């Protein structure tokens with residue numbers, strides 16, 4: 001069969017699913033989860049409240065929030081086999097580690113193969129809780145420390161920083177990290193969420209769909225961009241004078257090298273998440289007595305806006321925000337996953353609830369059919 005319909009490169013503007021989860025208006029720079037504006041959520045909601053919103057379609061009351069917090073806390077400790085496996089894996093990329101260990105989580109979950117809505121709700125909580133513990137513990141071990149047991153009294157953001165560093169974080173760091181988790185939780189049909197939905201639509205299990213999403217998030221055109229931003233800032237050097245920053249960026253643009261953290265498939269205006277991350281990058285820098293990364297980022301933003309008319313996306317200021325929080329670069333993209341798993345699982349729950357296999361077509365551009373077949377000795 002030949003199809004007359006020419007595909008849009010990268011499926012740009014193609015509507016591929018109906019979803020109640022995320023409202024995105026790229027022209028006006030609006031992002032909302034179940035109708036709640038991201039600015040309101042960033043100002044007033046915790047990551048746990050957002051998880052409840054994404055999984056149930058409504059914000060929790062006090063009792064429901066307490067219940068979810070308890071369930072997350074109960075699920076946070078990592079089993080001995082997962083810790084053992086983490087120690088055995090070769091030191092590699094944080095996303096490779098997360099992909100392998102999330103896959104292993106599925107093998108140790110007795111409910112992994114139960115695709116009922118109730119079991120999937122429980123697994124969404126478990127995989128979200130445990131991915132936070134995995135990334136924090138991995139970061140701690142990479143820095144030469146031993147694993148730290150989660151503290152059930154701490155929320156998801158504070159607990160992550162505690163398991164990573166061994167120190168209870170102050171209120172500013174905790175809130176900044178919590179906001180970062182809120183901002184990254186969902187983003188409509190981004191590449192990794194699409195991957196998760198495609199996997200879920202085959203009726204595979206929730207862990208397998210999550211692993212598909214992790215592998216997709218890893219790429220530098222998607223979640224990998226935040227680490228690339230920080231490598232760029234470091235490559236230029238925090239002591240570089242302003243004109244050297246400009247020269248470095250101009251040289252890249254002249255060579256058609258993309259500047260990580262800029263541009264977006266959907267937003268034609270400022271990414272509303274960048275607004276909060278820019279402010280947090282500045283506030284954390286001021287608190288730490290080093291605003292150099294923030295200032296350099298701002299200078300790059302002005303230049304790229306001027307030269308290319310491109311706005312910063314969620315990844316640009318998250319780089320200096322995380323770095324100032326003392327988080328190693330290798331964890332930047334895994335942290336994106338620690339938050340986005342809430343959105344991936346919400347989309348999978350929605351997909352399972354009203355499923356049809358996702359199976360598009362290609363526009364065939366190969367050799368003319370039919371080709372004359374010759375056996376291997378005739379060729």
Ligand SMILES: CC(C)(COP(=O)(O)OP(=O)(O)OC[C@H]1O[C@@H](n2cnc3c(N)ncnc32)[C@H](O)[C@@H]1OP(=O)(O)O)[C@@H](O)C(=O)NCCC(=O)NCCS
Nearest residue numbers: 220221222225257258259260261262263264265313314315
């Ligand atoms: C996000 C992104 C993948 C969107 O891609 P897209 O919608 O396919 O847009 P394209 O890659 O086709 O870019 C369109 C044009 O803008 C330019 N452009 C896009 N992002 C750019 C960037 N970050 N730096 C410099 N130029 C960029 C492209 O070179 C292209 O220019 P051309 O038409 O002269 O060839 C793209 O902007 C990008 O690669 N950004 C950097 C990586 C990043 O930050 N990813 C995280 C996204 S949240």
